[in-house]
Amino acid sequence: MEHLPITERQADLVRSAPKDIEQITTHALSVFDRLRKLLSEVYVQETWGLSLSAKGDGPLLEIVTPFGPIRMDLVPFVSDQGVQGRYLIQKQATSESGQSVWRTIWSLRISTEGRVFQGDEATVSVSANAPSRREDNEIVMLALSILYVAGQELK
Numbered sequence: 001m002e003h004l005p006i007t008e009r010q011a012d013l014v015r016s017a018p019k020d021i022e023q024i025t026t027h028a029l030s031v032f033d034r035l036r037k038l039l040s041e042v043y044v045q046e047t048w049g050l051s052l053s054a055k056g057d058g059p060l061l062e063i064v065t066p067f068g069p070i071r072m073d074l075v076p077f078v079s080d081q082g083v084q085g086r087y088l089i090q091k092q093a094t095s096e097s098g099q100s101v102w103r104t105i106w107s108l109r110i111s112t113e114g115r116v117f118q119g120d121e122a123t124v125s126v127s128a129n130a131p132s133r134r135e136d137n138e139i140v141m142l143a144l145s146i147l148y149v150a151g152q153e154l155k
Helices: 008-013 017-039 042-047 133-151
Strands: 061-064 070-079 082-093 100-110 115-118 125-127
Touching: 017 042, 017 061, 017 070, 017 082, 017 100, 017 133, 042 133, 070 133, 082 133, 100 133, 115 133, 125 133
Parallel strands: none
Antiparallel strands: 061 070, 070 082, 082 100, 100 115, 115 125
C-alpha cells in the first residue's frame, strides 16, 4: 500500500475529531433509542420477529431476528466528507472451522449533522433526531431493511 502525504485539506478534516466523534455518538444513541422503542412493541416482535437481545444503553445494539442474531456497533472514520460514523450491521455465522463469527452484512453511515444514510453511496437519509410522524415511518423502514439484510444469504 502506497502512503501518500496528507494534504492540508485532509488535515483540516480531523482537527476537531473528538468533538465530531462525540456528535456522531450522540446521533447514534438517538438512532439506538428509536430502534429500541420500535423493537419493544409487541406488534413488531410478533409480526416481524424482531426484538432486542441485550438491554444496554447503546450504541451497541443486539437484535434477535427470525434469520439469526444481528448486532450493530458504531465505528468512527474519516473520509473526504470529514469525520463520520459507520454503524456496522453484523450477522452471527459459523466459520469453516466451526467457530462462531460475526460477519458484516450492511452498514449505516452517520454524519456529524445527524443524517443517517443506508450505506456509503446513499444520498437519501433519515434524521437521527427526535422523530416526527414522517420519521416514525423512516425508522420502521430502517428496521425492515435490517430484517431484510439479516435474511439474505451470507456470501
